[in-house]
Structures are given as structure tokens and as C-alpha cells.
Amino acid sequence: MDDYELATRNTVEVVTEEELRSVLSQETKRVYAGYEPSGEIHLGHLVTINKLMDLRDAGFDVVVLLADLHAYLNRKGTMEEVGELADYNRRCFEAVGLTGVEFVLGSEFQLSPDYQLDVLRLSQKISLKRATRSMDEVGRQMDNPMVSQMVYPIMQMVDIAHLKVDAAAGGIDQRKIHMLARENLPTIGVKAPLCIHTPILNGLDGKKMSSSQKNYISVADSEEVITKKMKKAFCPPEIEENPVLQVLKYHVFPRAGTVTMQRPEKFGGNREFTSYEEMEGAYAAGDIHPADLKAAVAGGLIEVLEGAREYMNANRPE
Structure with missing residues (x-):
């Protein structure tokens, strides 16, 4: 798989593909993704984490923003609470294989005068309506948004400028903010970023993945x-x-070359699959029972996350 294929696999959109090819040709290139500190790093986060590992392997210098100030502005807890979670999340990222990258805590640079001046400069160019609309997919309690949540997307744009990245990666729910950045960053002398978007996966119940729903x-x-x-x-x-096929496509096959489905001979016996497309086709044709699919996906996921469990157990805080 070449660098372009690595960079684009399992994405839903690249804005733009021509820009990606140009950036890939650069000797040095930087990409970032930001994460609000949260209690658990789960398969929803792992979609973009996997993409960052792809981009790292494609030659990008990867920056992971632990967005403590963003979490605070988005009503996710006190600064002390989100600060503690940021440290835990960093260990989770490393545990699943996101190593050899740069971790940056938002509050370490986002409170500087130069950063804040850029926030104010951009706030003069973006209407309240546009800022609100950009937060539709990522904001908490947006039926009654706070002023702090209108600052959030502007800060995300300034992050791109001050981290000096060529590309921004994130779920497709980040698209409106990223498009706002592409439109407005050039007005303060910053090149519009290449944007790489990954899908938003369903929860195991087929509904929107949510921490509150477990x-x-x-x-x-x-x-x-x-x-x-x-x-x-x-x-x-x-x-x-x-959701089971989504786990198979976005988590198991990208990190495990093959998946073995184990079943009694009377039900067809064991079967090995070497690609997601092959296994999806067999399921669509009725050759795989849902129970067998779920068992195979569970086994593949356990194998994929084995290193993470070992790392987390060995690096628990004392």
C-alpha cells in the first residue's frame, strides 16, 4: 500500500485529494487531530487514532492535541478534571499504538497573547450564526449554547495556525469547523489546511455512540x-x-491481516478471511450467521487490543 492509499483508506472525505498529493510530496509535513479529554477512549476515538497511525506511516509528523481548554469551554468539566483526564487519555493513545508522535496540551499554548489575539481577529470575521452552525455536531447542550461554545470553533481554527500543521484530521462531525478554517485562516495570513475526515460509527446498539448510553x-x-x-x-x-461490520472494517482488518471465524463442521467449519470485502460479501450472501460474525469480530478485536490492555495494566498510576 503506497502513502496515498494509507492516507485515504477508511476515510469519507479528503479536502482536497489534489492537496493531499501535493502535501505528501513535501519533505516534511505535519498533521494534527484534537481530542477533548474524556473518561474512556473507545472505538469511536480509535477511528481517528487509526488514521493518525496511517498518516504517521505515510510520512507525516503527527501532533495530538489534548484539548483541555476546548473541553472546558464545551462544558465537559472543570479545568482540574479535564487536566487529569488528558493525562489518562495520553496513556490510552500510546497503549493502542499511537507512539512516535507529539502530544500537546492545549492550555500550554492557547493562553498566550499571540494566540488570543488571533482568536479575537478571527472573531471579527465570523458571524454568530456561522459559529453556532459549526458546533451543531460537536457541541454539548446546543439547544441552549453558551458564549464559550462560540469561542470553541474559532480556537480550533487558531490551533491549526499555531501548531503549524499542513493538515487537520478528524471525524466527519468536524467538517463544518474545518471548512470555516479553510475559508477564514487565509484572511490572517495562514494557508488553508488540508482536511481528512473519517466516519462516525454507530454504537453497539445501532444508535449514536454515547458515553451516557454505554x-x-x-x-x-x-x-x-x-x-x-x-x-x-x-x-x-x-x-x-x-455496528458489528463497522468494527470489523474500521478496527479489526486495518490492524489484523486476517480474521478466522470458528464454527462447528455442521455449520460449515472454520473459515479464514483475508479482507473486509470478502467477509462482508459472505455475510451479505447469508453464508455467515450473525452469531458467528459477532464471535469472530470479538476475537479479532481482543487480539487487536491485546497490547493496549497489557500497556494500561503495566502503567496504572500508583
Whole structure:
């Protein structure tokens, strides 16, 4: 797989592909993704983490922004609370293989006079309506937004400028903010960033993945918990919006070359698959029972996350 294929696999959009090819040709290139500190790093986060590892392997210098100030502005907790979570999340990122990258805590540079002046400069160029609309997918309690949440997207734009990155990576829910950055950063003398967007996956119940609903698998979950959660997962006969197939496509196959489905001989015996497309086709054709699919995906995910469990156990705070 060449660098372009690595950079684009399992994405839903690259803005623009021509810009990506140009950036890939540069001797040095930087990409960043920002994460609000949260209690658990789960399969939703792992989609962009996997993409950052792809981009690292494609030659990018990767910057991970632990966005403590953004979390605070988005009503996710006190600065002390989100600061503690930022440290925990960093260990989670390293545990799943995101190593050899630069971790930056937002509050370490976002309170500087130069940064804040750029925030103010851009705030003069963006209407309240545009700022509100850009937060539709990422804001908390947006039926009654706070002024702090209108500062959030402007800061995200200034992050791109001050981290001096060529590209911004994130879920497709970040698209409106990224497009705002492409439109407005050139007005303060900063090149519009290349934007790489990954899909938003369903929770295990087929609904929106949510920490409050506990419909996710954490990277720190035990083998027993992963097996139990996957066994209960929603797995319709359809391909589209099937959360079990999404785990297979975006988490298991990118990190494990093959998946072995184990079943009794009377049900067809064991079968090995070497690509997601092959396994999806077999499921669509009715050659794989949902229970067998879930068991195979659980086994593949346990294998993929083995290193994370070992790392987290060995690096627990005293």
C-alpha cells in the first residue's frame, strides 16, 4: 500500500485529494487531530487514532492535541478534571499504538497573547450564526449554547495556525469547523489546511455512540467484557449501518491481516478471511450467521487490543 492509499483508506472525505498529493510530496509535513479529554477512549476515538497511525506511516509528523481548554469551554468539566483526564487519555493513545508522535496540551499554548489575539481577529470575521452552525455536531447542550461554545470553533481554527500543521484530521462531525478554517485562516495570513475526515460509527446498539448510553467498547475493556458486549450487539442482516461490520472494517482488518471465524463442521467449519470485502460479501450472501460474525469480530478485536490492555495494566498510576 503506497502513502496515498494509507492516507485515504477508511476515510469519507479528503479536502482536497489534489492537496493531499501535493502535501505528501513535501519533505516534511505535519498533521494534527484534537481530542477533548474524556473518561474512556473507545472505538469511536480509535477511528481517528487509526488514521493518525496511517498518516504517521505515510510520512507525516503527527501532533495530538489534548484539548483541555476546548473541553472546558464545551462544558465537559472543570479545568482540574479535564487536566487529569488528558493525562489518562495520553496513556490510552500510546497503549493502542499511537507512539512516535507529539502530544500537546492545549492550555500550554492557547493562553498566550499571540494566540488570543488571533482568536479575537478571527472573531471579527465570523458571524454568530456561522459559529453556532459549526458546533451543531460537536457541541454539548446546543439547544441552549453558551458564549464559550462560540469561542470553541474559532480556537480550533487558531490551533491549526499555531501548531503549524499542513493538515487537520478528524471525524466527519468536524467538517463544518474545518471548512470555516479553510475559508477564514487565509484572511490572517495562514494557508488553508488540508482536511481528512473519517466516519462516525454507530454504537453497539445501532444508535449514536454515547458515553451516557454505554454502547461502546473501551480500549481498556477486558476480554470477557469485549466478548459480552459484542454478543449483545445489534447485528441486522443489512450491511449499511451495521455496528458489528463497522468494527470489523474500521478496527479489526486495518490492524489484523486476517480474521478466522470458528464454527462447528455442521455449520460449515472454520473459515479464514483475508479482507473486509470478502467477509462482508459472505455475510451479505447469508453464508455467515450473525452469531458467528459477532464471535469472530470479538476475537479479532481482543487480539487487536491485546497490547493496549497489557500497556494500561503495566502503567496504572500508583
